Amino acid sequence: MxxxxxxxxxxxxxxxxxxxxxxxxxxxxxxxxxxxxxxxxxxRPDKPKIRKWHLLFKLFGIAFYDIIRSNLAVAAVILRGRPKGHVSSFLLLPLEIEDRTALALLAVILTSTPGSAWLEYDSHDRTVLLHVLDLVDEEQWIDTIKNRYEKLLVEIFA
Amino acid sequence: MSAIILFTAVSIAQLMLAAAMAIAFVRMFRGPRAQDRIIGLDALYVNAMLLLVTFGIGTGRVIYFEAALVIGMLGFVATVALAKFLMRGEVIE
Amino acid sequence: MILAPADLPLWAAIAVAFFLLFGASLTLIGAIGFLKLPTFYERIHAPTLGTSWGVGGVMLASMIFFSVTSSRLVVHEVLIGLFITVTTPVTFMLLARAALHRDRAENTGYAPEKKKASLPVQEEGQIRPADN
Known part of the structure; x- marks a missing residue:
């Protein structure tokens, strides 16, 4: 019904x-x-399977905080220019999550955070092409996304 | 006192948003490519929506919010249709 | 411009002014960046300032204002804010994909090429379609 x-x-x-x-x-x-x-x-026939509801709020909290922080960071970049050694570049990020809802959530979080934009997801070899405005260390960026968001998403949509 | 603070803040915010709209307009005309123009249009409607909300605060009228909601929805659909057109050359497949 | 007749307490006026100016200045900075940054893929970051905390600040200000003067229920702002947060990533992703597609098709050199692994495997001697 x-x-x-x-x-x-x-x-x-x-x-x-x-x-x-x-x-x-x-x-x-x-x-x-x-x-x-x-x-x-x-x-749409497939339903999202959410295992742990409470972690969703934690995810939103983290995303909220990160959005404020990167807002100020991007505003600084625009007003003062990029510091030396920082570049803007493309970034190829390997992902483990496959659930469609989890991917959509990650895409919304990454795009609404100023400073990182989700460009293209390749479902064949499960990588996503990002563009980062203020990049210092590529490894560190990938680590941040993996540990901060992807772990939580894997837990939520287990 | 609070009326003065409010009046000043609303006026400055309106000037800022109008300037942002003007800049988005410049980018929309300068391009250089179609995707830049579309993002300019997107920024333009978001700024126009914010300007309407500040008008709502300034005048204390509710009617502006309905307009803002409608602008938000229509703008989204328009941008998606334009992006789709860029990608495929047609809107409805 | 007509001001609202309701007398706002001072703290509310200051809070409204703060959030309003915060949101509006972030939006303006985003717009300046949108004009200043050199390539399309850098420019795509700038308007998100306006759509994340630009919208957030202005909506918070209006929520505070209308819930203190209590002339109506404060929900339109929440709906607009939610709507903008959910829809902007969708438009930006679509636009970015369209831009990548166009840049690759015209070989402008802005967009990175697709990795070899993700392309369909080309056998030796197979006739490739003209792709330049």
């Missing part, structure tokens, strides 16, 4: 937030949400 219960609940919630909490809007929003989740089911 309901293929994506969480999606449905969130759609109803969003409808109510946008239109006000009344019974009429609740009924209308429920109708819309149920039909939308049926539509979603016919689009």
């Amino acid at each position: 309901l293929p994506y219960p969480i999606l449905t609940v969130f759609l109803i919630l969003m409808w109510l937030l946008l239109n006000g909490f009344t019974l009429g809007h609740f009924v209308l929003g429920t109708l819309v949400a149920v039909f939308a989740s049926w539509g979603m089911a016919s689009l």
